[in-house]
Amino acid sequence: MSYDSNNIFAKILRGEAPAHVVYEDELCLCFLDVMPQSDGHTLIIPKEPATDIFSVSDEGLQHLMLQTRRVARAVDSVFQPEGVMIMQLNRAGSGQSVFHLHFHVIPRWGGLQQRFHARDFADPKTLADHAVRLREALTRE
Ligand code: DGP
Numbered sequence: 263m264s265y266d267s268n269n270i271f272a273k274i275l276r277g278e279a280p281a282h283v284v285y286e287d288e289l290c291l292c293f294l295d296v297m298p299q300s301d302g303h304t305l306i307i308p309k310e311p312a313t314d315i316f317s318v319s320d321e322g323l324q325h326l327m328l329q330t331r332r333v334a335r336a337v338d339s340v341f342q343p344e345g346v347m348i349m350q351l352n353r354a355g356s357g358q359s360v361f362h363l364h365f366h367v368i369p370r371w372g373g374l375q376q377r378f379h380a381r382d383f384a385d386p387k388t389l390a391d392h393a394v395r396l397r398e399a400l401t402r403e
Contacts, residue, residue: 263353263361265311271362275309282393285333285400289325292333294389294396295366299377302341302369302392306330312363314352330365336399340392343369 266272273279274293281293284304295303308326312318318326334346349366351358359380370376 263313265313265317266361267311269360269362271305271307271360271364272311275307282389284336284393284396285329287329289322290329292329294384294393296383296389297380298384298389299366299368299379300343300370300374301388302337302343302367302396304333304337304367304396305364306333306367307362307364313361314358314363315350316352318363326363326365330367332400332403333396334367336396336403337367337369340395340399341369344372345370 270279274281275291281291283291283293285292288309290306290308292304292306295305306326306329308318308322310319310322312322315323330348334348337343338346347366347368347370349368350364357379368376
């Protein structure tokens with residue numbers, strides 16, 4: 263599948279669409295999912311135009327994995343979940359809905375039902391507050 267530069271994450275990377283950013287460097291951008299499956303659900307994406315895990319460069323993927331773990335640590339310390347799920351989908355057949363590679367970091371609580379994937383928008387004020395807390399945790403390291 264060829265890369266479509268009009269996908270929503272490409273627009274976020276170009277600054278054409280908003281996002282609650284928690285971390286950015288030369289190779290990746292990390293921001294909150296607008297339709298979180300739980301509070302603190304964060305996405306880690308490469309800046310390079312990769313559709314899925316099969317098309318990203320080795321260097322890009324290595325960096326992304328390290329940053330995914332770093333974000334997962336921050337999510338863990340801020341939200342204190344019982345567990346942290348890391349998810350990554352490839353092609354529509356697996357449920358991928360945005361065709362720019364991304365890793366999901368999703369905090370989980372045993373007694374709390376996870377919300378549906380990519381369905382309900384979160385309150386923007388809540389997302390803004392969560393982004394501040396995660397940015398602080400990431401700069402405290
Ligand atoms: P996937 O199905 O793995 O491709 O996940 C795509 C995720 O992206 C899904 O959890 C919802 C999220 N999402 C969709 N549109 C936007 C958006 O405009 N902004 C943000 N922050 N997240 C989005």
